[in-house]
Amino acid sequence: MRKHKNWLGLVMAVVAAIFLGFVAPAMADEADRHGMENDMPLPTEAAALENGKDRFQARCSYCHRPDGRGGSSGVCLACQKYKHGSRSSQIYATIAAGKPYTKMGAFASSLSSEEIMNIVAYIRELQEWKIKDDAAAPK
Numbered sequence: 194m195r196k197h198k199n200w201l202g203l204v205m206a207v208v209a210a211i212f213l214g215f216v217a218p219a220m221a222d223e224a225d226r227h228g229m230e231n232d233m234p235l236p237t238e239a240a241a242l243e244n245g246k247d248r249f250q251a252r253c254s255y256c257h258r259p260d261g262r263g264g265s266s267g268v269c270l271a272c273q274k275y276k277h278g279s280r281s282s283q284i285y286a287t288i289a290a291g292k293p294y295t296k297m298g299a300f301a302s303s304l305s306s307e308e309i310m311n312i313v314a315y316i317r318e319l320q321e322w323k324i325k326d327d328a329a330a331p332k
């Protein structure tokens with residue numbers, strides 16, 4: 194009888210270890226990424242990201258802050274939950290068309306579609322930095 198109890202304890206410890214070691218981190222990772230799906234493929238080349246950073250800092254950072262974490266007039270873009278959707282196609286649409294009756298203007302006439310895609314790729318970097326609370330995020 195005693196022996197049987199020890200086995201049960203061991204099995205439960207193994208199950209708990211598997212859960213804590215593999216399942217829980219994967220679940221937390223997923224929960225951090227509320228719909229951050231790249232249904233529109235993003236550029237990955239260094240030059241594209243550099244251009245996205247340059248355009249973001251020039252055109253967006255004074256409302257959304259250089260680290261994208263939002264300020265007095267722009268919402269947090271480095272955060273994972275978006276009001277208007279955080280799939281890459283939705284972020285692209287928000288930037289291109291803007292949001293009427295808010296300070297978020299439309300950029301389709303002043304940025305090329307390539308530049309907007311580069312900015313979306315850069316926003317993903319800002320989000321990843323925030324998830325990791327990475328020192329690499331611009332201040």
Ligand code: HEC
Nearest residue numbers: 252253256266267268275276277278287288292295296297
């Ligand atoms: C004049 C200030 C201002 C500038 C400049 C600006 N934004 Fe915004 N942006 C806002 C505000 C305010 C909102 C919130 C709109 C709302 O309430 O729906 C917003 C919303 C957004 C959203 C949607 C966030 C969500 O939760 O769905 C995205 C994406 C975004 N901005 C990207 C950009 C990018 C990229 C640029 C530069 C090309 C930019 N914005 C420039 C003020 C600004």
